[in-house]
Amino acid sequence: MSDERLDELIAAYALGALDADExxxxxxxxxxxxxxxxAFDAYLETAAALATGDEPAPAALWARIADETRPAEIVPLxxxxxxxxxxxxxxxxxxxxxxxxxxxxxxxxxxLRSDPLTxxxxxxxxxxxxxxxxLTGEVNAEVVLGRDGVGYLVxxxxxxxxxxxxxxxxxxxxxxxxxxxxxxxxxxxxxxNVDGAAAVDGFALTIEVRGGVVSSExxxxxxxxxxx
Amino acid sequence: xxxxxxxxERIAAGDHAALEAAYRxxxxxxxxxxxxxxxxxxxxxxxxxxxxxxxxxxxxxxxxDRGSLRTFLLRDTHGRAIDAIRAEEARRARxxxxxxxxxxxxxxxxxxxxxxxxxxxxxxxxxxxxERERVAIELAFFxxxxxxxxxxxxxxxxxxxxxxxxxxxxxLRGPLLQEGLSP
Numbered sequence: 001m002s003d004e005r006l007d008e009l010i011a012a013y014a015l016g017a018l019d020a021d022e023x024x025x026x027x028x029x030x031x032x033x034x035x036x037x038x039a040f041d042a043y044l045e046t047a048a049a050l051a052t053g054d055e056p057a058p059a060a061l062w063a064r065i066a067d068e069t070r071p072a073e074i075v076p077l078x079x080x081x082x083x084x085x086x087x088x089x090x091x092x093x094x095x096x097x098x099x100x101x102x103x104x105x106x107x108x109x110x111x112l113r114s115d116p117l118t119x120x121x122x123x124x125x126x127x128x129x130x131x132x133x134x135l136t137g138e139v140n141a142e143v144v145l146g147r148d149g150v151g152y153l154v155x156x157x158x159x160x161x162x163x164x165x166x167x168x169x170x171x172x173x174x175x176x177x178x179x180x181x182x183x184x185x186x187x188x189x190x191x192x193n194v195d196g197a198a199a200v201d202g203f204a205l206t207i208e209v210r211g212g213v214v215s216s217e218x219x220x221x222x223x224x225x226x227x228x
Numbered sequence: 229x230x231x232x233x234x235x236x237e238r239i240a241a242g243d244h245a246a247l248e249a250a251y252r253x254x255x256x257x258x259x260x261x262x263x264x265x266x267x268x269x270x271x272x273x274x275x276x277x278x279x280x281x282x283x284x285x286x287x288x289x290x291x292x293d294r295g296s297l298r299t300f301l302l303r304d305t306h307g308r309a310i311d312a313i314r315a316e317e318a319r320r321a322r323x324x325x326x327x328x329x330x331x332x333x334x335x336x337x338x339x340x341x342x343x344x345x346x347x348x349x350x351x352x353x354x355x356x357x358x359e360r361e362r363v364a365i366e367l368a369f370f371x372x373x374x375x376x377x378x379x380x381x382x383x384x385x386x387x388x389x390x391x392x393x394x395x396x397x398x399x400l401r402g403p404l405l406q407e408g409l410s411p
Contacts, residue, residue, distance in 0.1 A: 008387075011394035016265045016309070017368035017375045041299045046397050047369060048257040048302050049404035050350055051264035057255025057276075065251060065277050069284040070244055117274070119315040191278070193285045 007039055014043035067166075067184055070212065117189040121152045133203055135224035141205060143169075143224065149197040153183060153190045153205070160186040161207060168212045170220075172202045182212035202226055232290075232297035240287040247284050254298050255280070258305045265309035267372050271316070275308045353403040361396030364389050 006029060012018050013026040029036040121144050124130050129147040134140070141155035153169055161167065167187060169180040171194045180203070181192030194200060202225035206216045238246035258279055262272035279301055283290070290300050354362050367378045379389040 008390040008394045011397050012368065012375045012390055014306075014397070015365065015369040015393065016313075017373065017378070017393065019374055019376065041295060041303070042401065043397050044261070044302045044306060045257075045299065046401045046404055047264060048261035048305075050260075050354075050365075050369060050400065052256050052260035052350075057251060057259055058273075061259065061273050061276060062248065062251050062255065064273075065280045065284075066244070066248070068277065068281050069247060120311075123315060191281075193282075 006036060010036060010040050011043050014040060014047050067182060070182065117152070117191060118154075120191070121154055121189060124150070124152065131197070131200070131226060133224040133226055135203055135205055135222040137205075137220060137222040139205070139222050141222050141224075143203050145194065145197055145200065147197055149194045151180070151192050151194060151197070153181075153187065153192065153203075156188055158187060164210050165207055166210050166212060168206050168208045168216065170204045170206065170216065171200050172204065172225075173199050174201070177204070177216075179212065182208075185210075200226060233292040236283075236287050236290045236292070236297060239284060247280065250283065250297065250301075251280055254301050257298060258301050261302055261305045262309050264369050265306070266312060267370075271312055275305060275312055278308050279304045350404070353400055356403060357396050357399045358392075361392045361399065364392040365396045365400075368393055 006026075009018065009022055009026050010029070013023055018026065026036075026040075030040055031037075124144050124146045125132065127146055131143075131145040133143040133145070135143060135153075135155075139155065139158050141153055141158065143151055143153055145151035158167060163185060166185055167183040167190075169183055169190070169192055171178045171180040173194070173196055178194060180194050181190060183190040183192075202223065204220035204224075205222040206218045206220050208216060208218065235246050235250055239250065255276065259272055259276045262275040262279075263269065266272050266275065282304060283301065290297060294300075354366070363382070364375075364378055367373050367381065368375055371378075373381065375389045375393060376386050378384075379386040382389065
């Protein structure tokens, strides 16, 4: 393929105007050819400028990003085994008292299929090595975690919290509890990311003050451990 | 150390204000590109949110030697938009919706909202290039058509349309990026 023809394809690719077969050709070229990659960057920047209005990026969108990112700290536990045991015991006790069913049935999730996040969850379920963990307790939820560390908390029965509170998801990895994400006051499908997905032993869901916390002092409202 | 590298290093250190600074600097371009690709304000905001969340959680993916932070974010936006399109297509296939649905996207109210935010300067830049190039770019980028569909709609050869898209983008680069349109 001539340089000129490749450059034409790259320009069309930057606008999203290629069919899948030609897009694959361009994607290979971008990996192998630094000049092609530089041309793509230039066309992409022009396309972005074409689509950019005079207004600054919306504050409401920043609020969503801030809500999701602010407390993403990783916190080693001082006495991990004791804390994990306490978290497990609390969740088990809640289950015993309330007699709540253990698993969210997939049929219950059918109403959620209309948004792209749910489509992403469905795609993740079909990928090899994806971990699915049922969280049970006061509320039921499900975690779908891909091998790449991208995961989703899925639940349609999380009671909405006040604006001053948020659900926070914790991943239990080796001897640490990791804040996997601050999910907001009424999540139904919430993405998160965990480093070292293969080493995850379980997940816990807590209710915290808005913005999340570095280290939780609360018993989880839902807990699930990875089956050995 | 470049300002981009410095900013990303602060993000890697957990400085949330640095992430906010990156959003203020590049959020509009990221959102604009996502809107252009997806023609849906809702999907575009989801993609923009994911791009900045990924920057926060995996800042080591940025390599200052390979380009600017803006370029890095726009590439990520492009990739995430492709993922969103594919997910949307898969969802539609699963739900067995009819083919009319896809053509309805470009005419959706959200597309009209996106049209409304296009700046006067962008319109002026588009008006400054030859009409045939402008029409090809508008149908491809703003209308969501492949260049083959554009060629079919205009009755032109596919190669001609590809060439017009490229030359049009090259002509637009100067007026769009040198006049401070890119916030």
